[in-house]
Amino acid sequence: MSRRVFLQGLFATAIAAFAMTGTPRAEDHFITLASTTSTEQSGLFEYLIPIFTRETHITVHVVAVGTGQALQIGERGDADALLVHDPAGEQKFVADGFGVDRRAVMHNDFVIVGPKADPAGIAKTPDVIEVFRRIAAAKAPFGSRGDDSGTNRMELRLWKDAGIDPKQGGSWYRELGSGMGPTLNTSAGMNAYTLADRATWANFKNRQDLVILVQGDKRLLNPYSTILVNPTRFPTLKTADAKIWHDWLVSPHGQEVIAGYKINGEQLFFGDAGK
Amino acid sequence: MTDFSAALSLAGSLVFQLDHRLIAIVLLSLRVSLLAVALASVFGLPLGATVALARFPGRNAIVLVLNAFMGLPPVVVGLTIYLLLSRAGPLGPLGMLFTPTAMVVAQMVLILPIIAALTRQVVEDLWEEYSEQLRSLGCGRAQAVPTLLWDGRYRLATVILAGFGRASAEVGAVIIVGGNVAGFTRTMTTAIALETSRGDLPLAMALGLILITLTIAVNGVIQLVSQHARRGMG
Structure with a gap:
C-alpha cells in the first residue's frame, strides 16, 4: 500500500460515508413534531404514528422534550407542529404569533406517587x-x-x-x-x-x-393540544403535511385511535376534540 | 447481580433475533461516528501535522486551543450546532436540524481537535527523530508533512481510534442536534438514555453491552489490519 493509495482511500471513505447520509429518499416525506417526554415515554407515539403513516404516507419525526422546550423549538421554527400540555403557555404561544389554530386533542391525568410507607x-x-x-x-x-x-x-x-x-x-x-x-x-x-x-x-x-x-x-386533569407552527414565520415549514396530521388527531377517526391505546387493559388518553 | 444477568441474556436474545430496530440503530450509530471520524481525519491529520512543523506567530496559542478543545463539552458543541442549524439560525435554510447529517457535523466538531492535537504531538516527535535525515535529503519542514504522516501511520491509527471512541460514546451532542427521533436519528447512546428514562434498566444495560462489544470489534478490526500491514511492510 503506497502513500497515495492510503490517502486516496481516506478520501474515498469520507466521500462514500458522506453520500450515505446526505441523499434524500422517497421516504423523506416527513414532518417534525415537537412534543413532550410524557407522550413519548407513555408509548403513545409508537402506537399512534405507524397508524397515521399507513393512512397518509407521511412520517412523523417526534422530538420529545419538556413542554417549555417544545414551545421554544416551535418558536425557532424547528418543528412543523406541536403536541403539548400547558394551557397557559400554549395560549401565550399563539397570542405571540408563534403558532396558529390551537385545538384540544385529549387528556389524561396526573397522579401523585410516593413510597408505600407514606x-x-x-x-x-x-x-x-x-x-x-x-x-x-x-x-x-x-x-x-x-x-x-x-x-x-x-x-x-x-x-x-x-x-x-x-x-x-x-x-x-x-x-x-x-x-x-x-x-x-x-x-x-x-x-x-x-x-x-x-x-x-x-x-x-x-x-x-x-x-x-x-x-x-379535578385539578389533576392534564389536557393536550395540537398547534401548528405559524407558517408565515418560516417559508420552509412543511405546513401542508403538518395540517393533515393536525386535522387527523382531532378527526373522529383519530380520536378513536387515541382512545384505543391501552396498557394492561387500561385506557390512557381520552379524546377531547370538539369540546 | 440479577440486573446484570438479565441485561446479559436480553442483550444475547436481541442480537440473536437480529431485531430489525436494533440493527437500524447500530447501523446509524456506526454510519454517523465513522463518517465523523473520516471527515475529522481528512481535516485534522494535515492540520495537526502542519501545526507540528510550521513556525508562525501565534502557533503556541493554536497548540493551546487544540489541546484544550480535546475536552470540549459535548452538550456545548451540541447547543452551538443547534443554534447554527435552527431555522431561526444562520444555516436554517439548509433544513439540517434533527437529521443524521447534523449529528455527523456535531461529532466532527467534537473530535477534530482530538485528532489534530494528537497528530501534532506524533508528528512533532517524529520530526525530532528524523529531521537530520530528512534535511540531508533536502526535505524541508513543509515537504515533510506528507512524509511524516505516512511514517507515523500506525501511531496515527491509534489517534483516529481515540476520535472514534469519543464519537461513538458521546450522547450529549447528538441528542440535542439529532432530537433522538425514533427510526431516524436514534443512535445506540440516545437509545440507552431513552430506555434509562423509561425505567427499563435491563434493556438500557443490554444496549450498553452491545455498544461496548461493537466498540471492541471496531478496534479489533483496525488492530488486525494495521498488524497485517506492518508485517507486509517487513
Missing part, C-alpha cells in the same frame, strides 16, 4: 392542595421535574395554590432538572413523592417502592 400520610386524600400541604409540613422528600415542562408547570401551580414556596423549604424539595422517566427513577431511588402523568407511570418499569397514593382530583 411518611406524610397523604394516601387517598381527595384534595390535592391538602396533599401538597401535608408533604411540605412533613418535610417529606419530593422530587420535582424542575425542567419547565408541562408537568413541572402544573406542579408549581399546585404549590402556589397551596400557599407554599417549596424552593424556600429546604432539602426535602429536590429539583431534578430532568424528564418524567428520570424523575421517577430518581424519586424511586430517594423514596420521594412526585407528580407524574398517568401514562408515563403506567409504562414505567423501575418503580421499586413507589405506588400511586393520590388520584382523581
Whole structure:
C-alpha cells in the first residue's frame, strides 16, 4: 500500500460515508413534531404514528422534550407542529404569533406517587392542595421535574395554590432538572413523592417502592393540544403535511385511535376534540 | 447481580433475533461516528501535522486551543450546532436540524481537535527523530508533512481510534442536534438514555453491552489490519 493509495482511500471513505447520509429518499416525506417526554415515554407515539403513516404516507419525526422546550423549538421554527400540555403557555404561544389554530386533542391525568410507607400520610386524600400541604409540613422528600415542562408547570401551580414556596423549604424539595422517566427513577431511588402523568407511570418499569397514593382530583386533569407552527414565520415549514396530521388527531377517526391505546387493559388518553 | 444477568441474556436474545430496530440503530450509530471520524481525519491529520512543523506567530496559542478543545463539552458543541442549524439560525435554510447529517457535523466538531492535537504531538516527535535525515535529503519542514504522516501511520491509527471512541460514546451532542427521533436519528447512546428514562434498566444495560462489544470489534478490526500491514511492510 503506497502513500497515495492510503490517502486516496481516506478520501474515498469520507466521500462514500458522506453520500450515505446526505441523499434524500422517497421516504423523506416527513414532518417534525415537537412534543413532550410524557407522550413519548407513555408509548403513545409508537402506537399512534405507524397508524397515521399507513393512512397518509407521511412520517412523523417526534422530538420529545419538556413542554417549555417544545414551545421554544416551535418558536425557532424547528418543528412543523406541536403536541403539548400547558394551557397557559400554549395560549401565550399563539397570542405571540408563534403558532396558529390551537385545538384540544385529549387528556389524561396526573397522579401523585410516593413510597408505600407514606411518611406524610397523604394516601387517598381527595384534595390535592391538602396533599401538597401535608408533604411540605412533613418535610417529606419530593422530587420535582424542575425542567419547565408541562408537568413541572402544573406542579408549581399546585404549590402556589397551596400557599407554599417549596424552593424556600429546604432539602426535602429536590429539583431534578430532568424528564418524567428520570424523575421517577430518581424519586424511586430517594423514596420521594412526585407528580407524574398517568401514562408515563403506567409504562414505567423501575418503580421499586413507589405506588400511586393520590388520584382523581379535578385539578389533576392534564389536557393536550395540537398547534401548528405559524407558517408565515418560516417559508420552509412543511405546513401542508403538518395540517393533515393536525386535522387527523382531532378527526373522529383519530380520536378513536387515541382512545384505543391501552396498557394492561387500561385506557390512557381520552379524546377531547370538539369540546 | 440479577440486573446484570438479565441485561446479559436480553442483550444475547436481541442480537440473536437480529431485531430489525436494533440493527437500524447500530447501523446509524456506526454510519454517523465513522463518517465523523473520516471527515475529522481528512481535516485534522494535515492540520495537526502542519501545526507540528510550521513556525508562525501565534502557533503556541493554536497548540493551546487544540489541546484544550480535546475536552470540549459535548452538550456545548451540541447547543452551538443547534443554534447554527435552527431555522431561526444562520444555516436554517439548509433544513439540517434533527437529521443524521447534523449529528455527523456535531461529532466532527467534537473530535477534530482530538485528532489534530494528537497528530501534532506524533508528528512533532517524529520530526525530532528524523529531521537530520530528512534535511540531508533536502526535505524541508513543509515537504515533510506528507512524509511524516505516512511514517507515523500506525501511531496515527491509534489517534483516529481515540476520535472514534469519543464519537461513538458521546450522547450529549447528538441528542440535542439529532432530537433522538425514533427510526431516524436514534443512535445506540440516545437509545440507552431513552430506555434509562423509561425505567427499563435491563434493556438500557443490554444496549450498553452491545455498544461496548461493537466498540471492541471496531478496534479489533483496525488492530488486525494495521498488524497485517506492518508485517507486509517487513
